[in-house]
Amino acid sequence: MPGMKWKMVVDSLRGRRRRLPCSLWFLLLFAAGGLVLFIHQQDLSEMVLQQGPGMKLRSSPRQSRETLSTQDRERGKSDNYQTKGVLSSLIPPMQFPHFEAGKQTATPGSREQSRRTSSPVSREQSRRTSSPVSREQSRRTSSPVSREQDMTVVHVSKRQRKLLKTTPRIHHTTDGNSSLSSSTNSSPASFRLASGFFTPDKWKKLADVQIARRQLMKEMCAKYKSSISRTITAHHVRNLFVEDKYKLLYCQVPKAGCSNWKRTLIVLAGLAPNARSIKHDTAHGGRYLRELNTFDRKGIMHRLETYTKFMFVREPLERMVSAYRDKLENPNDYYHNLFGKPIISKYRANPSPEALNTGNGVTFKEFVQYLLDVHRPVGMDIHWDQTNQLCNPCLIDYNFIGKFENMEEESNYLLRLAGAPPNVTLPSFKDRNPADKRTSTDITQKYFSQVSALERQRMYDFYYTDYLMFNYTKPFKDLY
Known part of the structure; x- marks a missing residue:
């Protein structure tokens, strides 16, 4: 009789040992997942801060390439971002060479420089901070003639x-x-x-x-x-x-x-x-x-x-x-x-x-x-x-x-x-x-x-x- 009781005690302890590791594994996995998420968020923030002007972002040919001022980018205040639109469009079947389209000119070199000096994050933030209404208003107020006048070909x-x-x-x-x-x-x-x-x-x-x-x-x-x-x-x-x-x-x-x-x-x-x-x-x-x-x-x-x-x-x-x-x-x-x-x-x-x-x-x-x-x-x-x-x-x-x-x-x-x-x-x-x-x-x-x-x-x-x-x-x- 005492031997049977002793056996029951041993069996109960063995069951606890089996159940205890499962709980620990669950806690460990949960903690590990949280740690990975935390590290990932830290890496993303560091990546954003480390991205420089040399980063390039490919955008649709129909979208404008936007250049942010260096001062606003250093502040990091999205509500103060100012953009300079450098028009880009689908390459026309034939661009007629050597003409002036007014006082403003956009040479291929200036367009390339503008593209390089604007980081992908700054362009994306500028796009998000500008409301759909303001973008639509800007699109309506800029006539096709003015957009065409900004295009020039020098070569x-x-x-x-x-x-x-x-x-x-x-x-x-x-x-x-x-x-x-x-x-x-x-x-x-x-x-x-x-x-x-x-x-x-x-x-x-x-x-x-x-x-x-x-x-x-x-x-x-x-x-x-x-x-x-x-x-x-x-x-x-x-x-x-x-x-x-x-x-x-x-x-x-x-x-x-x-x-x-x-x-x-x-x-x-x-x-x-x-x-x-x-x-x-x-x-x-x-x-x-x-x-x-x-x-x-x-x-x-x-x-x-x-x-x-x-x-x-x-x-x-x-x-x-x-x-x-x-x-x-x-x-x-x-x-x-x-x-x-x-x-x-x-x-x-x-x-x-x-x-x-x-x-x-x-x-x-x-x-x-x-x-x-x-x-x-x-x-x-x-x-x-x-x-x-x-x-x-x-x-x-x-x-x-x-x-x-x-x-x-x-x-x-x-x-x-x-x-x-x-x-x-x-x-x-x-x-x-x-x-x-x-x-x-x-x-x-x-x-x-x-x-x-x-x-x-x-x-x-x-x-x-x-x-x-x-x-x-x-x-x-x-x-x-």
């Missing part, structure tokens, strides 16, 4: 110039065709050019004009040139000049700003400091600019597919009068010998020996007779040949068709599209026969008053395709 990378072919400004489709977009989302509110300001409305208007001109060209080619061969040969690109740095192809149309465009391309290529320092003979000598037809076929097709192709045109009869005045009316030994002599010999009754010997003094009526003659004594010249024959716009899909009549504005627009430096603009000086007035509508009518109505009609017919393709109106009321 154009090779990639951006390459994007010129695929941006909303100039689209290239899979079939090689190109189109200009009228969207102004990526254009600044206004930016300074040498000739003044381009507002968004003006920018959009110029883009719309290009769309209309290119569409008209396609319609005219489909109507009048649908049967021509689509194979492009070196002969078709003989008048295209290459500027590889900015990836430009310029089709020269003499008497439509040709000399000054060549000067500008030479400057863009970095071969001259400015256009005025380039003499006329230098611009036309072919020493600095290379014609597209001097490349092999692979080089020709590569540039036609990837470069910006442009041309500038002029009212056809006005251009023809300008060519006559420059090459035949004014002193010019080369043209007088090559064209003056045969023209005088065939179309002048009883020419003097001196005229036959020198070719000087070709009259405008004789020049018109020469152009209208299917059996000309001498061939055509680039200065008075039809523009559609010089540039072949039904074979070559030009991205830009400018007009001499609006040269300053449209040339600046094109140069900004191409990413040219802001100080590079098309010169407007006249270096050949500077004393003569530029050929205008009034001067053109004065010269054509020397010929008959039938000859005026035939001259209009001679350039009729140019009138249609480039949308010029009839120069005389009696034309049909």
